[in-house]
Amino acid sequence: MRKSLFARLLAVSALVAACSVAATAWLAVQTTSGAILQEQGQNLTADARIYHGLLGYAAAHPTWDGVDETVRDLARQSGRRITLTTEQRTPLADSAAAEKAAALPDQASAVVDPLSVDTALAAENAGPSGTPADRVDPRAVGPFRLPAAERTALRQIADRGVACLDESGIASDVVRTESGRPVIQVVGNDPERLAGTGCTTDALDKPTATEKKALKALNQLADACLKRQDRAGVHLKLDLSWGQTREPVPTAMPTEAPSEARRVAPGIAPEPAPSAPPSAVPTTVPGSSPSPAFGTGEDDRAIASCVGTARREQLSSYVASPALLFISDTGGTTVPGFDLSPANTARIAGAAALVLALTVGASVLVGARLVRPLRALTGAAQRMRDGEDTAPVLVTADNEIGRLATTFNDMSAHRARLEAQRKAMVSDVAHELRTPLSNIRGWLEAAQDGVADPDPSFIASLHEEAVQLQHIIDDLQDLAQADAGALRLRLEPVRIEELLGQVAAAHLARAETAGVGLTVRVSSAERPAPGLTADPVRLRQAVGNLVSNAVRHTPSGGTVTLHAYGSESGDAVLVDVADTGTGIPAEDLVHVFDRFWRGEKSRSRRTGGSGLGLAIVRKLAEAHGGSATAVSVPDEGSVFTLRLPADGAGAAVAPSAGPGQP
Secondary structure, X not given: OOOOHHHHHHHHHHHHHHHHHHHHHHHHHHHHHHHHHHHHHHHHHHHHHHHHHHHHHHHHOOOOOOOHHHHHHHHHHHOOEEEEEOOOOOEEEEOOOOOOOOOOOOOOOEEEOOOOOOHHHHHHOOOOOOOOOOOOOOOOOHHHOOOHHHHHHHHXXXXXXXXXXXXXXXXXXXXXXXOOOEEEEEOOOOHHHHHOOOOOOHHHHOOOHHHHHHHHHHHHHHHHHHHHOOOOOOOEOOOOOEOOOOXXXXXXXXXXXXXXXXXXOOOEEOOOOOOOOOOOOOOOOOOOOOOOOOOOOHHHHHHHHHHHHHHHHHHOOOOOOOEEEEEEOOOOOOOOOOOOOHHHHHHHHXXXXXXXXXXXXXXXXXXXHHHHHHHHHHHHHHHHHOOOOOOOOOOXXXXXXXXXXHHHHHHHHHHHHHHHHHHHHHHHHHHHHHHHHHHHHHHHHHHHHOOOOOOHHHHHHHHHHHHHHHHHHHHHHHHHHHHHOOOOOOOEEEOHHHHHHHHHHXXXXXXHHHOOEEEEEOOOOXXXXXXXXXXXXXXXXXXXXXXXXXXXXXXXXXXXXXXXXXXXXXXXXXXXXXXXXXXXXXXXXXXXXXXXXXXXXXXXXXXXXXXXXXXXXXXXXHHOOOEEEEEEEOOOEEEEEEEEEOOOOOOOOOOOOOOOOO
């Protein structure tokens, strides 16, 4: 597989795809996670701001009438759709137009109830005083809200206290709480320094008439709750504490129990604790959660519970009823989509460009190595088409293209050999035909000029030359038919030893003239010749060509022997034509069956033949499904062997003769 071009291309493609998928997945996860976290944070902050704004409206108004403007303002600031409904889903306000509003989701985003604050949303965008422990919004002051006259009187007292502190070198300011009560906020936390100023605001510490009335009503509600539990009533202070001998002063810590150590001057609130946010503003005690002055036992927990219940009962007529809040995007979905930031867009574009560059680089590298040998093959094929000599294509690798180049080189060399053989054949055919034609023409011109008399010897000479021409033409026709697959055979059972006797008899006169002995050897009992089905005419032609060639190359006194026998496996008939002639050199033995080949190039047809006899022998043997081979030892002789399939061996031969065949 390491040498397979397909495997390499597949590996490169898989690697590029894996890198692309991994890079895309990593980038998508990182970008999406970051965008989702950012969007979630922004949505939570916006939701908390919307909730806080509507909670403040509900704390300050007994009904939801007129909330439409507040809803539209919050929707415009947040870019979200805000819908308020009653707990029975009766619409109260909707920032979306009625004809464009989508259906509300099954579950509300929050419940807006100033007497039961959602601590999760309130913590995201809490007011200046934070979230009360009893979940009552600190802006719900109800009957503790001071009228204008009381606010003005208390403000004058507070202004005098600030002026006194300023004269003592202590920076302070007046802060107004939700109920309208002013509180003096000082910078620093040095009780001894404040105690030494002599600044007093006793009138600022006392409850006003409005606060006394509200506090009395709250105390009655709390006592009624305690009485139902068989507990004694309590006396509530302005900060909703109980059990102290001295009325505590309003402080800036509504969620803590009053601390005597932090009240260093009447009507003055010290600087907020370091843990409080810098923007936190102290609020007055009314509206804060109840805190016991002493202990946290079972009695204190019961009192705190009753005070909280009393507060919610007292404030219920001053705040709006609970409402369902639905926050969604403008399309109506509760989870809005997000837009990629320029940084994330740039990261995506950069990763995509990197993956693209890697893909293009790998493709160019592999493609260049793939195309280079193909271009070389294309150029060599074009030169071959134009008839030019082509140099072998360089084989650089043992893969599909390398094997293609090797095959192309073999094909090119084979084509060159065939072209050389074709040219040699044309030259040999022209030479073979030229000699008898020149003789015939010479004799005829001599007779025409009166130089030669047309006597019987003259006619015999012309006939001999014409017979030679006929033999050459017949040989060429046999080879052409064999090459075209048109050489058909008339198959019939043949007794091979009888056929060899017929061939020997036909060539006996020529052998005797040459002084060569011609014999047929009988098969031995150990290896008798099996039955044979063949074309007797074509088989006599093949064996006759071998005998004629052997007699021609055997000197006087030599012998030519014909012998037929069976192969060791019994599936073939072997016919040997052995001579004791001059033999064939090893370098020439491989060419003896080539057309127009002669061992001695200077020999004429009269001494060396036309060079087609052995080529015809091989074609005739192959037509019978067999083969022709030769072995030779120089100066000792040669043996030519025909191997023909015996009956039952499954030889694939033509069953009948074609047109024009004998």
